[in-house]
Amino acid sequence: MKVLVTDPIAEPGLTRLREAGHTVETAYDAEGDALLEAIADASALVVRSGTEVTAELLDAAPDLAIVGRAGIGVDNIDIDAATERGVIVANAPEGNVRAAAEHTVAMTFAAARSIPQAHARLKAGEWAKGDYLGTELDGATLGIVGFGRVGQEVAKKLDSLGMELVAYDPYISEERAANLGAELVELDDCLVRADVLTMHTPLTPETEDLIGEEELNRLGDGYLVNCARGGVVDERALAAAVDDGTLAGAAIDVFTDEPLDEDSPLLRVDDVIVTPHLGASTHAAQKNVATDIADQVLSAIRGEPVMNALNAPSMDASAFPRVEPYLDIASTAGKIATQLLDGRVEGVEVTYAGDIAGEEVDLVTASALQGVFEPLEWQVNAVNAPRIAEERGIDVTESKTHTAADFQSLVTVTVQNGGTEIGVCGTLFAGEDPRIVRIDGFRVDAIPSGHMLVARNEDTPGLIGFIGTVLGDADVNIAGMFNARETIGGEALSVYNLDEPVTDELRDRLEADERVIDTTYIALNGTE
Ligand SMILES: NC(=O)C1=CN([C@@H]2O[C@H](COP(=O)(O)OP(=O)(O)OC[C@H]3O[C@@H](n4cnc5c(N)ncnc54)[C@H](O)[C@@H]3O)[C@@H](O)[C@H]2O)C=CC1
Numbered sequence: 001m002k003v004l005v006t007d008p009i010a011e012p013g014l015t016r017l018r019e020a021g022h023t024v025e026t027a028y029d030a031e032g033d034a035l036l037e038a039i040a041d042a043s044a045l046v047v048r049s050g051t052e053v054t055a056e057l058l059d060a061a062p063d064l065a066i067v068g069r070a071g072i073g074v075d076n077i078d079i080d081a082a083t084e085r086g087v088i089v090a091n092a093p094e095g096n097v098r099a100a101a102e103h104t105v106a107m108t109f110a111a112a113r114s115i116p117q118a119h120a121r122l123k124a125g126e127w128a129k130g131d132y133l134g135t136e137l138d139g140a141t142l143g144i145v146g147f148g149r150v151g152q153e154v155a156k157k158l159d160s161l162g163m164e165l166v167a168y169d170p171y172i173s174e175e176r177a178a179n180l181g182a183e184l185v186e187l188d189d190c191l192v193r194a195d196v197l198t199m200h201t202p203l204t205p206e207t208e209d210l211i212g213e214e215e216l217n218r219l220g221d222g223y224l225v226n227c228a229r230g231g232v233v234d235e236r237a238l239a240a241a242v243d244d245g246t247l248a249g250a251a252i253d254v255f256t257d258e259p260l261d262e263d264s265p266l267l268r269v270d271d272v273i274v275t276p277h278l279g280a281s282t283h284a285a286q287k288n289v290a291t292d293i294a295d296q297v298l299s300a301i302r303g304e305p306v307m308n309a310l311n312a313p314s315m316d317a318s319a320f321p322r323v324e325p326y327l328d329i330a331s332t333a334g335k336i337a338t339q340l341l342d343g344r345v346e347g348v349e350v351t352y353a354g355d356i357a358g359e360e361v362d363l364v365t366a367s368a369l370q371g372v373f374e375p376l377e378w379q380v381n382a383v384n385a386p387r388i389a390e391e392r393g394i395d396v397t398e399s400k401t402h403t404a405a406d407f408q409s410l411v412t413v414t415v416q417n418g419g420t421e422i423g424v425c426g427t428l429f430a431g432e433d434p435r436i437v438r439i440d441g442f443r444v445d446a447i448p449s450g451h452m453l454v455a456r457n458e459d460t461p462g463l464i465g466f467i468g469t470v471l472g473d474a475d476v477n478i479a480g481m482f483n484a485r486e487t488i489g490g491e492a493l494s495v496y497n498l499d500e501p502v503t504d505e506l507r508d509r510l511e512a513d514e515r516v517i518d519t520t521y522i523a524l525n526g527t528e
């Protein structure tokens with residue numbers, strides 16, 4: 001498989017991908033058509049913040065399974081477009097947290113003591129000792145906007161230097177903040193009380209321009225440090241506020257447009273200090289995120305759950321082997337049920353009984369949906385199947401019960417349309433042998449792979465012989481069959497595992513016999 005890497009990542013990550021047998025192509029400067037060409041045959045794309053992953057780029061990559069972000073922020077990736085196309089988006093949210101927090105602390109000191117300004121003047125030969133009177137952090141108040149991983153790490157570090165902590169984050173609990181010595185407050189309170197305000201939110205529609213002119217006025221004579229994302233602070237308003245002395249200074253690592261344009265107002269104000277998006281740029285952080293993302297790319301290529309997938313169910317790697325065999329069973333059950341349902345699927349229920357009910361089953365439910373949609377959609381997988389259900393207004397429910405009658409574990413996929421519903425149950429015999437054991441209430445024993453024919457017919461002598469003869473005359477070999485009936489002489493359901501596909505013409509011949517109610521041909525896994 002080809003892994004395309006379009007932003008520089010650390011060598012150990014590249015090595016890990018190569019050692020797994022994949023071709024790694026680096027295209028750090030590729031843009032426009034060259035980029036579209038490079039991604040055309042890629043199975044995975046690895047980026048940092050330098051590549052805009054757009055719908056157009058994804059459209060150029062029909063084989064793409066995953067976009068891996070070697071770092072935290074994913075605002076440069078169109079996750080919706082990836083989800084629609086069934087492409088996993090994953091990030092590496094742990095490996096550079098310390099680096100980002102340390103950079104924030106470094107920028108805080110740099111701003112509070114005017115280190116870059118004094119440094120530049122001394123290098124230019126000027127001993128400007130009298131011009132700088134800094135702010136002591138010990139005893140000052142730190143306002144933290146966004147109390148997630150980086151925000152909390154900054155809190156720990158600056159708390160230990162004697163700062164008072166207030167935090168604004170509408171999505172965390174007061175208790176969580178208090179445990180780290182921070183008081184959770186509203187944004188306005190945070191601005192008014194802070195001597196130093198540090199930003200740690202992602203860039204989202206909600207956080208865009210979160211800090212504008214009004215908020216900077218409320219912050220007043222303090223410092224603003226942004227090592228999170230450009231765009232969460234209005235850059236023009238910030239430059240103006242530092243320039244006119246409303247703010248004491250600012251330290252900025254991230255910008256709305258990167259690389260930063262040389263005409264940016266931020267570059268013209270002496271007390272705005274800047275670094276070129278260096279928050280994650282330490283040896284340790286780069287090694288961490290490169291190897292973390294390489295591992296996730298390898299999982300995606302192997303079809304295993306991806307630990308930090310942002311748009312697909314993920315699960316603990318140690319639990320996956322217990323759940324994996326049910327993925328196929330669920331998608332097969334979904335596929336059979338949908339094809340047997342006469343009409344549009346309006347609802348899907350996935351029921352887990354027995355041991356499997358004790359596992360994380362999001363991935364299995366997504367796989368069942370994949371089976372339901374497979375006959376209908378171009379490229380459906382566990383990433384976009386839940387989205388497709390939502391878009392089509394299909395009600396998806398999941399239920400669990402710990403007892404499973406005659407089986408250790410049973411997965412049932414039921415599809416509904418108005419008052420009609422068809423349920424298909426699958427299990428694993430002896431822990432490893434997948435079987436479909438019930439179709440529409442009939443007990444059966446069918447292998448869920450290859451070519452399958454399901455016939456509903458009258459329970460009458462000679463009927464099975466008739467179906468066998470029609471299939472035999474057409475050179476379709478029967479590998480296995482199972483007949484089930486409700487009552488003697490009533491309706492029966494027979495399932496045939498076949499070595500060859502069944503054509504529409506062959507089905508017409510079968511259905512021409514009045515004893516045959518209907519037939520459904522289903523191409524399952526392992527068929528073209
Ligand atoms: N400069 C650099 O090189 C680096 C920058 N970053 C950036 O730092 C930021 C934080 O990263 P993490 O802490 O890992 O993310 P995180 O997801 O752990 O934390 C973000 C926090 O922001 C909060 N939040 C969301 N919307 C909010 C709102 N409207 N107001 C206030 N809080 C809100 C969330 O509840 C969450 O607690 C991200 O933007 C990330 O991209 C991260 C690493 C390096």
Ligand SMILES: O=C(O)C(=O)COP(=O)(O)O
Nearest residue numbers: 048049050071072073280
């Ligand atoms: O991880 C993040 O969110 C970062 O901002 C780091 O960005 P980078 O990988 O250095 O382009």
